[in-house]
Amino acid sequence: QVQLVQSGAEVKKPGSSVKVSCKASGGTFSSYTIAWVRQAPGQGLEWMGRIIPIPGIANYAQKFQGRVTITADKSTSTAYMELSSLRSEDTAMYYCAREDYTRHWFDPWGQGTLVTVSS
Amino acid sequence: DIQMTQSPSSLSASVGDRVTITCQASQDISNYLNWYQQKPGRAPKLLIYDASNLETGVPSRFSGSGSGTDFTFTISSLQPEDIATYYCQQYDNLLALTFGGGTKVEIK
Numbered sequence: 001q002v003q004l005v006q007s008g009a010e011v012k013k014p015g016s017s018v019k020v021s022c023k024a025s026g027g028t029f030s031s032y033t034i035a036w037v038r039q040a041p042g043q044g045l046e047w048m049g050r051i052i053p054i055p056g057i058a059n060y061a062q063k064f065q066g067r068v069t070i071t072a073d074k075s076t077s078t079a080y081m082e083l084s085s086l087r088s089e090d091t092a093m094y095y096c097a098r099e100d101y102t103r104h105w106f107d108p109w110g111q112g113t114l115v116t117v118s119s
Numbered sequence: 120d121i122q123m124t125q126s127p128s129s130l131s132a133s134v135g136d137r138v139t140i141t142c143q144a145s146q147d148i149s150n151y152l153n154w155y156q157q158k159p160g161r162a163p164k165l166l167i168y169d170a171s172n173l174e175t176g177v178p179s180r181f182s183g184s185g186s187g188t189d190f191t192f193t194i195s196s197l198q199p200e201d202i203a204t205y206y207c208q209q210y211d212n213l214l215a216l217t218f219g220g221g222t223k224v225e226i227k
Contacts, residue, residue, distance in 0.1 A: 035216075045155075045163065045206055047216040059214055062120075095162055103169060104210035105153045109162035 002027040004034075004096050004110035011116045017084040020113045022096030029077035030054045035099040035106060036070060036081040040092040050099050051079060086117045121145050121209050125219035131227045138194040140222045142185075142207035150186045151211040157221075158203045166205075167192065194224075202226055 007021040022034060035050040049060035053072040060068055069082045079096055094113045097106035122145040132138050142152065150170040155163040165174050167183040170190055180195045194201055207219040 044221045045208070045218040047218070061215060097162075100168075103153070104151075104213065104216060105165050105168045105208075106155075106163070107165040107174070109164075112162055 002032070002098055002108055004098065004108060006094075006096060006110040006113045009114040009116070011118065012086050014087055014117055014119055016086050017082060018086060018115050019080055019082040020094050020096075020115070022079045022081070022110050024077045024079070024098075029072075030074050033099040033101060034070075034072065034079040035097050036068075037095045037097060037106065037109075038092040039095070039112075040089070043092075048081065048094075053079075083115075086115075088117050091115065091117045120215040121148060121212050121217055123207055123209055123217050123219040125205075125207060125222050127222060128220060129223040129225065131225045132197050133227045134197055134199060136197045138197050138201075138224060140192040140205055140224075142190040142192065142219050144188045144190070144209055144211075146211075147187050148209045148211035151209055152183075152185070152190050153208045153210070154181075154183055154192050155206045155208065156201075156203045157206065163206065197224070197226070199226060 003025050005023050010018050012018050030053045033050050033052045036048040038046050049070050051058045051070045051072050058070045072079045097109040124143045152170045154167040157163040166177050171183045182193045184191050204221045204223045206221050
């Protein structure tokens with residue numbers, strides 16, 4: 001049974017970058033896709049992108065192209081999401097989730113990482 | 120991107136009531152639709168996939184239907200533990216997965 005554990009909350013300055021980790025246990029890390037979904041306070045869910053650990057291909061939502069980088073380290077079963085040029089609107093809970101390869105549902109989810117962007 | 124319009128945005132119902140939520144896609148997405156439940160302070164949970172298939176372990180009072188552009192999510196008999204926000208999600212466009220805006224369900 002796959003479990004995803006994310007890194008802790010972050011407070012960042014506008015213009016800086018944040019890197020959030022998502023460590024998987026159970027299952028075979030290299031065989032499933034990890035997606036990142038964010039949720040601004042009181043708002044809905046927004047898909048940011050995904051990575052397929054083998055062959056290490058990442059896809060990004062157009063909105064985040066050029067600002068987000070999703071990577072995976074197979075040796076530690078950990079996925080990462082780095083978001084740069086942070087602005088106040090990036091304040092949100094960031095979730096990683098396993099994305100099903102064929103039906104593209106998200107299950108399970110990590111516990112979430114709150115990123116606060118404030119001067 | 121495919122826009123997913125959920126309605127209503129919130130509703131209040133009594134325990135035992137039948138609750139229905141609709142999700143409309145801006146274009147035909149076949150049955151490429153999933154439903155989630157999110158309780159306050161928690162990550163979302165998958166309830167239904169491919170528009171009408173119940174995820175293992177999910178109570179049978181939850182159901183989904185529809186295809187094309189119009190989809191329905193139903194709770195046949197609302198329970199206190201169903202208080203949550205519900206989201207639909209399309210996967211017709213694999214490079215732009217999108218969610219509905221959510222429906223907050225409260226007890227009257």
